[in-house]
Amino acid sequence: MQPRSQSIESRIQERFGRAAAAYAVSPVHRGGPDLDAMLAAAALTGRERVLDLGCGPGHAAAAFAPHAAEVVALDLTEAMLETGRVLAAERGLSNLRFERGDAARLSFPDASFERVTSRHSAHHFSDPRAVLREVARVLKPGGAFLLVDTVAPENPALDTFLNAFEVLRDPSHVRDHTVSQWCDMLRAVGLEASSLGSFASAQEFDAWVARIGTSPAAVKGLQALFDEAPEEVRAAFGIRGQGRYDFRLEFALIRGARA
Secondary structure (H helix, E strand, O other): OOOOOOOHHHHHHHHHHHHHHHHHHOHHHHOOHHHHHHHHHHOOOOOOEEEEEOOOOOHHHHHHHHHOOEEEEEEOOHHHHHHHHHHHHHOOOOOEEEEEOEOOEOOOOOOOEEEEEEEOOHHHOOOHHHHHHHHHHHEEEEEEEEEEEEOOOOOHHHHHHHHHHHHHHOOOOOOOOOHHHHHHHHHHOOOEEEEEEEEEEEEEHHHHHHHHOOOHHHHHHHHHHHHOOOHHHHHHOOOEEEOEEEEEEEEEEEEEEOO
16 A cells, blocks of 8 residues: 555555556556647647656657657656667667656756647646646647647546546546636636547456456555446446456547637
């Protein structure tokens, strides 16, 4: 059990440090239609500087690098960054560099990047509004922030179920926000918000818990939560099976544009 005093940032570094190798080969993170759509929405010309927040082992950063002048990949967890450096070197991506840093306290000057991205990591932001203020600050005029993350349903009961099982699986999880919540937060920092689409992602229970190293006790709790879920919840998340499950999560692609 995690100490109550341990910060979210410490939990992220501890859990994802152990999980770096698994995330390097995870099919969900290596690619998919959400990453393809994200790259298309960036509309890169080859002249842009790109900042990728919460980069993990660098799958999104590596996808952007061949189309950009430079990509800076930022993460809290050094093991993820080291894994990303190896993968980038294997692909010959000399314009991709990895830096350790906090997305809520960026070290870059104002108006440093044409694009800022974040894929599959924003649910770990302990203060997403602080992160978005930093995004707006480092974006150049005319630049854009592209976010892909798991999103909660707008229905409050389904939202509660999703975030309950997410934090049980991974105590470093903070929150899957709804699309409307992300758009409201983007507008609050002065960015023009738009939703560019959603993507259903099939999940297999054993691989899902193994990837992050969920404890045996938490796995039992998740099984009980899934087993006892009402039919409308099972239908909403496509939950099938007993004890071991297939289910689905929804990712959304959201843009915040700077005037």
